Every structure is written in structure tokens, then in C-alpha cells.
Amino acid sequence: MTLVDLLVEPWTFDFMARAFVTTTIAAVVAALLSCWLVLVGWSLMGDAVSHAVLPGVVLAYILGAPFALGALVFGGLAVVLIGAVRDTGRVKEDAAIGIVFTTLFALGLVLVSVTPSQTDLSHIIFGNVLGISSSELLQVAVLAVVGSAVLLVKRRDLVLFAFDPTHAHAIGLSTRRLSALLLGVLALTAVVTLQVVGVILVVAMLIIPGATASLLTQRFGRMLVLAPTISALSSIVGIYLSYWLDAASGGMVVLVQGAVFAVVLLAGPRSALLRGRARRRVRARVSR
Amino acid sequence: MSGPGGAPALEADGVTVRYGDVLALDGVTLRLGRGTVCGLIGMNGSGKSTLFKALLGMVDLTAGTVRVDGGTPARARRRGAVGYVPQTEAVDWAFPVSVRDVVMMGRYGHLGITRRPRPADHEAVEAALERVELTDLADRQIGQLSGGQRKRAFVARGIAQDARTMLLDEPFAGVDKRSEATIVRLLRELAADGRTVLVSSHDLHALPQLADEAVLLLRRVLFHGSVAEALEPDNLARTFGLDVSDARGGGAA
Ligand SMILES: Nc1ncnc2c1ncn2[C@@H]1O[C@H](COP(=O)(O)OP(=O)(O)OP(=O)(O)O)[C@@H](O)[C@H]1O
Ligand SMILES: [Mg+2]
Numbered sequence: 070m071t072l073v074d075l076l077v078e079p080w081t082f083d084f085m086a087r088a089f090v091t092t093t094i095a096a097v098v099a100a101l102l103s104c105w106l107v108l109v110g111w112s113l114m115g116d117a118v119s120h121a122v123l124p125g126v127v128l129a130y131i132l133g134a135p136f137a138l139g140a141l142v143f144g145g146l147a148v149v150l151i152g153a154v155r156d157t158g159r160v161k162e163d164a165a166i167g168i169v170f171t172t173l174f175a176l177g178l179v180l181v182s183v184t185p186s187q188t189d190l191s192h193i194i195f196g197n198v199l200g201i202s203s204s205e206l207l208q209v210a211v212l213a214v215v216g217s218a219v220l221l222v223k224r225r226d227l228v229l230f231a232f233d234p235t236h237a238h239a240i241g242l243s244t245r246r247l248s249a250l251l252l253g254v255l256a257l258t259a260v261v262t263l264q265v266v267g268v269i270l271v272v273a274m275l276i277i278p279g280a281t282a283s284l285l286t287q288r289f290g291r292m293l294v295l296a297p298t299i300s301a302l303s304s305i306v307g308i309y310l311s312y313w314l315d316a317a318s319g320g321m322v323v324l325v326q327g328a329v330f331a332v333v334l335l336a337g338p339r340s341a342l343l344r345g346r347a348r349r350r351v352r353a354r355v356s357r
Numbered sequence: 358m359s360g361p362g363g364a365p366a367l368e369a370d371g372v373t374v375r376y377g378d379v380l381a382l383d384g385v386t387l388r389l390g391r392g393t394v395c396g397l398i399g400m401n402g403s404g405k406s407t408l409f410k411a412l413l414g415m416v417d418l419t420a421g422t423v424r425v426d427g428g429t430p431a432r433a434r435r436r437g438a439v440g441y442v443p444q445t446e447a448v449d450w451a452f453p454v455s456v457r458d459v460v461m462m463g464r465y466g467h468l469g470i471t472r473r474p475r476p477a478d479h480e481a482v483e484a485a486l487e488r489v490e491l492t493d494l495a496d497r498q499i500g501q502l503s504g505g506q507r508k509r510a511f512v513a514r515g516i517a518q519d520a521r522t523m524l525l526d527e528p529f530a531g532v533d534k535r536s537e538a539t540i541v542r543l544l545r546e547l548a549a550d551g552r553t554v555l556v557s558s559h560d561l562h563a564l565p566q567l568a569d570e571a572v573l574l575l576r577r578v579l580f581h582g583s584v585a586e587a588l589e590p591d592n593l594a595r596t597f598g599l600d601v602s603d604a605r606g607g608g609a610a
Binding site for chain 2: 223229231235236239288292
């Protein structure tokens with residue numbers, strides 16, 4: 070078997086073709102969003118919302134409603150609950166986040182366990198991109214287009230929100246609305262991405278690409294190109310690997326993304342190893 | 358002290374702010390007219406940043422009212438009337454934006470939904486960069502500037518915004534003499550244009566060249582009047598609660 074055969078063969082199966090397309094779409098929208106999430110410092114929030122959507126998605130499945138609707142409701146609920154717990158002033162914010170999202174995630178697990186036709190639902194948790202149907206693919210595509218469009222139209226406001234929320238406020242923008250917008254897109258993107266890697270690993274796709282891109286450039290505009298490109302390519306490699314090695318597709322996609330991040334961190338243009346100690350000392354002084 | 362429009366540029370009336378158990382501001386009353394530079398002097402934790410947040414409508418007031426240009430802070434914000442230069446510690450200097458990007462953010466209030474800049478906005482940004490002498494460094498990432506240059510970049514943002522009132526939180530912290538002189542000159546020019554400039558500092562030596570008047574703050578307004586009077590030992594001792602010769606010499610901390 071030649072290399073070309075190896076690369077082409079998967080595409081001769083419809084289910085593999087759908088898997089490649091779905092993965093690419095999800096990788097792109099998740100990577101776009103990740104550029105803001107890493108800059109705002111919302112990794113934990115991404116983790117929380119992406120887990121907290123599980124009960125919403127399961128309820129939507131039971132009621133026959135769109136997954137995105139259930140995800141938005143429970144993503145919003147998670148944010149409200151986190152705020153309420155934190156504002157009691159009795160626990161710190163990270164504890165509030167940890168308590169709320171794990172509880173909602175647990176509710177989702179319980180709902181999955183008591184709902185008939187459990188096979189379908191376990192796919193939500195672990196992802197099942199190799200088994201995705203055409204209609205699911207269409208839903209993913211629509212949500213991804215909506216999410217990406219919102220991000221790109223509002224990209225300057227969102228950058229300002231991430232960089233200097235006080236100035237955003239001072240010139241009359243609503244930081245509350247911008248953060249709600251970002252959280253809404255986060256819930257939508259979670260629905261898209263969980264089809265590929267499952268609820269548990271969604272957060273990886275929401276953080277790793279942006280973090281990788283931020284190591285490669287100091288221009289936000291370039292991050293918006295680099296992150297989706299790297300994310301899409303590494304996800305496609307992940308799907309190939311899972312096909313060839315007959316390994317879990319979601320896990321493989323995230324493994325490749327993590328490996329790419331590690332390579333960039335250690336050997337990339339702005340890597341700490343290449344810089345040497347003297348440069349780092351200078352940076353430490355500058356950043357003070 | 359009120360300008361041609363009648364109403365003072367900035368007005369705080371009995372402003373009280375609490376963070377939980379901490380009383381940060383206690384009945385602050387203050388009026389500033391147009392075309393003046395006012396120095397806001399107080400030690401760490403005296404409530405300078407909190408007063409700025411109150412003027413921007415960013416903290417809930419426990420009591421009191423704030424008026425900007427005779428209207429609510431919300432109205433002033435919508436009109437882009439207030440420019441804000443944050444304290445150094447409040448900025449993520451590793452953020453992937455260039456100096457020019459930062460200055461452009463001053464224009465966002467004037468722009469449409471996607472904030473795509475028009476030629477006039479690019480011109481305003483270039484003019485502002487020129488005015489603070491950062492044209493040559495405009496493409497640098499914001500963190501790759503020196504302390505004084507960083508401050509000037511944020512002042513340029515306020516200039517590009519065309520803000521009638523500028524609030525600067527500790528613009529002289531970690532800034533060398535030359536940058537300090539540039540910033541002082543800039544702020545004097547802004548005041549000469551009829552803008553109102555409120556500058557917080559715990560550093561005293563720039564005050565005489567910079568400010569028309571001074572406010573001494575320690576949760577409450579201890580003194581509001583001429584700079585010379587503000588610098589009198591008794592006033593400083595009350596403000597900083599320490600030996601007066603220290604306060605004058607080292608710029609107090
Ligand atoms: N978000 C907050 N939560 C609780 N307490 C706060 C908060 N912000 C400020 N404080 C407290 O309010 C008081 C005033 O703080 P503020 O930041 O206004 O002082 P400052 O004069 O700006 O000090 P510095 O010179 O250090 O910048 C301080 O005691 C501070 O600890
Ligand atoms: Mg302060």
C-alpha cells in the first residue's frame with residue numbers, strides 16, 4: 070500500500086468523509102473562539118460551560134428539541150449559578166465554578182443513565198465523529214457558521230473587552246453584554262465540538278489552539294488565522310491516526326493538538342528554551 | 358470654576374463607596390471646571406482608583422451622585438466624553454495588540470457595529486501618535502514599550518477618542534524624567550484646549566508644573582485648592598500619615 074493509498078482510502082467511505090468535514094468545521098470555530106478565551110483568561114470558564122451543557126443536551130434529546138437550545142439554556146444557567154454562588158462571598162470564584170459545573174455535569178450523567186437508548190447519549194460524552202449522520206453534520210455546519218460570524222463581526226469589540234474592559238465601559242460599550250455574547254458563542258461551540266471529541270474533551274479544543282497560536286505571534290489578527298489552521302490540520306491528522314490505529318477518534322484529535330502545542334512551546338520561534346536565560350531575565354523585568 | 362456650558366466638567370457629591378467591609382470612599386465631594394489639570398494625591402489604598410471608577414460609573418455608589426458634563430456618567434460614556442488611562446498594574450502587557458491598535462481603540466465609540474476604521478479614524482490615530490511622539494514605535498507590541506512610552510500610548514488613545522475629560526491613574530509611576538516632561542506638556546496642552554484632566558499620583562514633584570489645583574484624598578477629600586497650599590507640610594502629613602520630609606523627598610509610597 071502506498072502513502073497515497075493510505076491517505077485516500079478513508080475518503081472512500083462516506084462516514085469517514087463526513088468525519089473529516091465535521092472535524093474541520095468544529096476545529097475551526099473552536100479555534101477562533103479559543104483566541105479570545107485564552108486572552109480573557111477564561112479557560113476554567115470554558116471548561117465549566119462545556120461540561121455544564123450536558124444536561125441541556127440530554128434534555129433536548131429527550132424532548133426532541135435542538136441540542137443547541139438545551140446547551141444555551143444550561144450554559145446560561147451555569148454562568149448565572151456561578152455568579153450567584155460567588156456573590157455570596159462565602160467561596161472563591163474558582164471553587165464556585167468547580168462546584169457548579171461538576172454538579173451540572175453529574176446531573177447530565179444521571180440523565181444519560183436513566184434515559185433509554187443509552188448508546189446515542191454516551192456519544193455525547195465521548196464523541197463519535199465516525200458515526201455522525203448527514204443531518205447532524207448540517208446542524209454542526211449551521212451552528213459553526215453562526216458562531217464564527219458573530220465572533221468575526223464583533224471581533225474588535227471582543228478584543229477590546231479582553232484587553233481593557235474599563236476602557237470598553239468608559240466609551241459606552243456594555244461589558245456585560247460582550248461577556249454574555251462570548252458565553253453564548255461558547256455554549257454553541259460546545260455543541261459543535263462535542264460531536265467530535267465529546268463533552269469531556271471539548272475544553273481542549275477551546276484552549277489549545279489559541280494558546281498555541283499565541284506562542285507563534287504577537288498580532289491578534291494573525292492568531293485568528295494561525296489558530297484555526299493549526300487546529301484543523303492537527304484534527305485531520307488525529308482522525309487519520311484514529312482510522313489507521315483503530316483508536317478513539319476524539320482522544321486522538323486532542324492528543325495531536327496537545328503534541329503540536331508541546332512542539333511549539335519547546336521549539337517554536339518564541340520558545341523559552343531557545344531564548345536562553347538572559348533574555349528571560351530581561352522579560353521578567355520588562356513585564357513588571 | 359464652571360466652564361462656558363455652565364455645569365462643571367466633573368462633579369461628585371457625597372460619594373461613598375464600599376467594597377464589602379472596606380470603606381474606600383467616604384462622602385467625597387468635588388467639583389472640577391473645564392480647562393484645568395487637577396492632581397489627585399493620596400497614598401496607596403486612599404481610594405484614588407476607586408474615585409475614578411465612581412466617575413466612570415463602574416462601581417455601585419453606596420451614597421452620593423456623580424455628574425459628568427452636567428449629565429449622568431452613562432450619558433457621558435455614550436458620548437465618548439471620558440478618556441481613561443489605566444494604572445500600569447491593570448494592563449496585560451503581553452496582550453497581542455500593537456501600539457497603533459491600542460490607540461485605535463479610542464475611536465471605537467465613533468465607529469459602526471464592526472468597528473471598521475474609516476480614513477478619518479486612521480488620520481486621528483496617526484495624529485494622536487504624532488502628538489505623543491510614538492509614530493516610529495506604532496507597530497510594536499504594546500508590552501515592548503518602556504514605562505513612559507506605554508503611558509503615552511494610552512494618553513494617545515484618549516486624544517484619538519477626543520475625550521473632553523481625561524482621567525489618568527498614576528501616569529508617572531515608573532516613568533523617567535524625559536517621559537514625565539512629555540506627559541506633563543501633553544496634559545497642559547489638553548487643558549489649554551479646554552479639556553479637563555484629573556491625574557492621580559502619590560508622587561509630588563511633578564505637581565507644580567503639572568497641575569492648576571490639587572485634591573488631597575484619604576477616603577475623604579482632606580483638601581482641595583492651590584498646589585502650593587496642598588504641598589504644605591501639615592496637609593501632606595495628614596494625607597500620607599508619615600514624616601513630611603519623606604513625603605516631599607521620595608515621592609511617598
Ligand atoms: N475590588 C475591590 N474589592 C475589595 N476592596 C477593594 C477593591 N478595590 C479596592 N479595594 C480597597 O479599597 C481601598 C481603595 O483602593 P483604591 O484602589 O481605590 O486605592 P488607590 O488610592 O488607587 O491605591 P494605589 O495607590 O495603590 O493605586 C483599598 O483599601 C483597597 O484595598
Ligand atoms: Mg490605584
